[in-house]
Amino acid sequence: MLIFDAHLDLSLNALGGFNRDLRLPVHEIRRREAGVVGKGRAAGTTAFPEMRQGRVGICVATQLAGCMPGVSPIANWMSPEQAWSETQGQLAWYRAMEEDGHLSQVKNLAQLDHALAVWGDKSIPDDRKPIFYILSLEGADSIRTVGHLERSWEQGLRAMGPAHYGKCRYAMGHDTPGGLTPEGRELVREMSRLGMILDVTHLSDESFWEALDIFEGTIWASHSNCRALVPDVRQFSDEQIKALIARGAVIGAALDAWMMIPGWIRGKTTPQETGLKLEVICDHIDHVCQLAGNAFHSGIGTDLDGGYGTEQTPEDLDTIADLARIPAMLEKRGYSQTDIEAVMHGNYLNLLRRAWS
Secondary structure: OOOEEEEEOHHHHHOOOOOOOOOOOHHHHHHHOOOOOOOOOOOOOOOHHHHHHOOOOEEEEEEOOEOOOOOOOOOEOOOHHHHHHHHHHHHHHHHHHHHOOOEEEOOOHHHHHHHHHHHHOOOOOHHHOOEEEEEEEEOOOOOOOHHHHHHHHHOOEEEEEOOOOOEOOOOEEOOOOOOOOHHHHHHHHHHHHHOOEEEOOOEOHHHHHHHHHHOOOOEEEOOOOEOOOOOOOOOEOHHHHHHHHHOOOOEEEOOOHHHHOOOOOOOOOOHHHHOOOHHHHHHHHHHHHHHHOOOOOEEEOOOOOOOOOHHHOOOOOOOHHHHHHHHHHHHHOOOOHHHHHHHHHHHHHHHHHHHHO
8 A cells, every 4th residue: 555654854864964875775774873873873764665665655755954042953053044054955865866766756736646656557666666755844943034935935845844842943842832933923924825734743832823823724744643642742632633633634643652652751761661562553543533533634654763763663663664564453443445545645645635736
């Protein structure tokens, strides 16, 4: 089954200090990182061969570069100009992978239809097909001014989350109380004008509700789970999920372990001691579906290798190719084939059709 993954930090892994050649198989990348110190090192899950193996043929791929004071996440810079330059380097990598035949950017309906035709063509072996990607920006700090956003649109940026972690330039991250800044309100209005998709992932509760009030366009949550199951501000409350459903949004279930089960301590808890399995993600998918009363607002947004590796994923997940096991898990829970296809790819594809039509 074709899989649409709504959040992969591909350029962060190729650049951003990780220096991974994603054209190589995952296990070769791990071998090359043996002995390298750092979170996620020699424990990656995601590369092009395994994406093709699992039929993750379409994804949302990010640019990521923040400049938040007081915190030091990956890809954090001291000024918007530096952060912008970092995202341009990431864009250059995406372009190089396109030239090499591994990636192909999707910016409109015609290109989306082409992607589906390629991955539906059984005469082409999957290992020869390009991976199609929609460009997103995780955290808007690198947008130098609101007036610069149109330049990113022209480069193919089609979705954006205004915040990441901490106190950001345009909004507060999930871990920092507060609403949109004055420039953030302008930014959200400019996103509406351009037709850019608003990604509400990582927004603080106050920023979330303010953005929903202002924004007039299409909304998604690329990689977020359910607060009712894991009580943390990184997850969405049922009230937020219901508001997203009312706006026609799709919520991508994420495979970061601390977002899947309660009580996980990053850097300390292990998948083995908790017995965390991939099937737990179906709990979050099902919770969204139960709130919606249907299966049309839940999707997949793994965030695999988003600054971590197998030390922080389900113990029975080796590579991203294991996503191909999720349909059988949903079928076991009583989901129909139509509903499973909706979760695995159809919901995000339909959302893009509405956004771009």
